[in-house]
Amino acid sequence: MAKITSIEYFRVLPRWLFVKVASEDGQYGWGESTLEGHTEAIEGSLDELIGRFVGYEADDIEHIWQTAWRLGFYRGGAVFMSAISGIDIALWDLKARKLKVPLYSLLGGKVRSRVAVYAWIGGDRPSDVEEQAKQRKAQGFTTVKMNATGDLGWLDSPSALQSSVERLKAVKAVGLDAGLDFHGRIHKPMAKQLAKLLEPHQPLFIEEPLLSEHPEAIKHFSQQTTIPIALGERLYHRWDIKQFLEASSIDILQPDISHCGGVSEIRRIAAMCEAYDVGLAPHCPLGPIALAASIQVALSTPNFVIQEMSLGIHYNKMTPPGAGTYDLNNYVKDTTVFEVNEGYVKVPTGVGIGIEVDEAEVRRVSKDCKAWRCLEFHGPDGAVREW
Ligand SMILES: [Mg+2]
Incomplete structure (x- = not known):
């Protein structure tokens, strides 16, 4: 068992948001929380989860999932769930890496x-x-x-x-x-x-x-x-x-x-x-x-x-x-x-x-990366149309 020591996120081109979780035994895993057009919202949601989950056992993936789902009181929706997704994927990657097996x-x-x-x-x-x-x-x-x-x-x-x-x-x-x-x-x-x-x-x-x-x-x-x-x-x-x-x-x-x-x-x-x-x-x-x-x-x-x-x-x-x-x-x-x-x-x-x-490339690109914005479509009368 080893506790989570850090959860970082990286905004990268073209429009993605990667998550890296590390644990005290030197293990790490990568996840992805990309929610197209809503990067800052996910980053805010991740900040909240990071504050809660650093110090949790990295192996207890289901406990972390249930804690994020149930103890947030408010739940569901694209933002909360994309934030949970990035951490969950990273924890599974970390665990499989630690055991030296493919995730499947x-x-x-x-x-x-x-x-x-x-x-x-x-x-x-x-x-x-x-x-x-x-x-x-x-x-x-x-x-x-x-x-x-x-x-x-x-x-x-x-x-x-x-x-x-x-x-x-x-x-x-x-x-x-x-x-x-x-x-x-x-x-x-x-x-x-x-x-x-x-x-x-x-x-x-x-x-x-x-x-x-x-x-x-x-x-x-x-x-x-x-x-x-x-x-x-x-x-x-x-x-x-x-x-x-x-x-x-x-x-x-x-x-x-x-x-x-x-x-x-x-x-x-x-x-x-x-x-x-x-x-x-x-x-x-x-x-x-x-x-x-x-x-x-x-x-x-x-x-x-x-x-x-x-x-x-x-x-x-x-x-x-x-x-x-x-x-x-x-x-x-x-x-x-x-x-x-x-x-x-x-x-x-x-x-x-x-x-x-390629962590060096992720860190390099994320240094000055602007958030991608959703497209805008309007009809000939100027009214909004679905993207
Ligand atoms: Mg589609």
């Missing part, structure tokens, strides 16, 4: 020999997807995800939807499967029309067909289409998720390990999903620590389906002028860990979450 070994061992992954194409105003799809195919991907539309009015012209169908057809013609992210930006009057138009072309799934705060509408939506319904990046713990499982309104759950309480909670969420015949496709347009931890979970989770990864995602290029592009491999020492072949990444051979973080 502590989670019951492997149930598969490689991990299916997908990457993004298209950006927030999707165009030229055919060329990007070809590039992804050449990189080794067999599946991609793209935004179904740009920003859209509450009730827009039906003609605004036709290009979504054409883009899906173009990507499928390249020989890739494609998930379509409605991004919560398409409201009910348009979403149901778009699903009907897309259905003959068999997208792999529709993501966030409507915002998660409309469970009754999502249930109704799911009964109108044969396309698998996926969501979950804006659900933060098992109590958020249970109503969707009980309503049988989703087919694929997409919890994000950096927002849903870390390794501990995503494992419990996965088991709940298994009991309702719902697959797990962890969300992760984030950094290398979140992805590495997700891969360890994927290896040990029976109802895992496919893992999102942010390699080349448009957000990774949104850095200040002159700062260059930061991507998954900027902060890891062995860049072969995230290599993709035939749509899969291989089982990492390293201990812990399977990557060695």
Whole structure:
């Protein structure tokens, strides 16, 4: 047993927040608390947790999780849960490193020999997807995800939807499967029309067909289409998720390990999903620590389906002028860990979450790193539209 001696966080480009936990026996682990566009809020929440948990036993991961959850009185939500996530992932990494085993070994061992992954194409105003799809195919991907539309009015012209169908057809013609992210930006009057138009072309799934705060509408939506319904990046713990499982309104759950309480909670969420015949496709347009931890979970989770990864995602290029592009491999020492072949990444051979973080680079970039801001979308009348 060894007590936690420090918990540090690092704001880094392009828009990530890493967490490092160290213990008195010289061990350490890395986590990720990235909550896109809300960096300062997470840092504040982490400050509070750091004040509480320095001095706790690093091995007592569940006790720390329960303490953060229950003794904060207020609980849940993107901010609190992303802060807990970073510490939880780091504690699991630390424990597995100390025991000199890969994390999946502590989670019951492997149930598969490689991990299916997908990457993004298209950006927030999707165009030229055919060329990007070809590039992804050449990189080794067999599946991609793209935004179904740009920003859209509450009730827009039906003609605004036709290009979504054409883009899906173009990507499928390249020989890739494609998930379509409605991004919560398409409201009910348009979403149901778009699903009907897309259905003959068999997208792999529709993501966030409507915002998660409309469970009754999502249930109704799911009964109108044969396309698998996926969501979950804006659900933060098992109590958020249970109503969707009980309503049988989703087919694929997409919890994000950096927002849903870390390794501990995503494992419990996965088991709940298994009991309702719902697959797990962890969300992760984030950094290398979140992805590495997700891969360890994927290896040990029976109802895992496919893992999102942010390699080349448009957000990774949104850095200040002159700062260059930061991507998954900027902060890891062995860049072969995230290599993709035939749509899969291989089982990492390293201990812990399977990557060695380049701490010197993290510290260098974090020195003068501005917080990333969410995008702003407005319609032609100036009214706010969903990002
Ligand atoms: Mg999404």
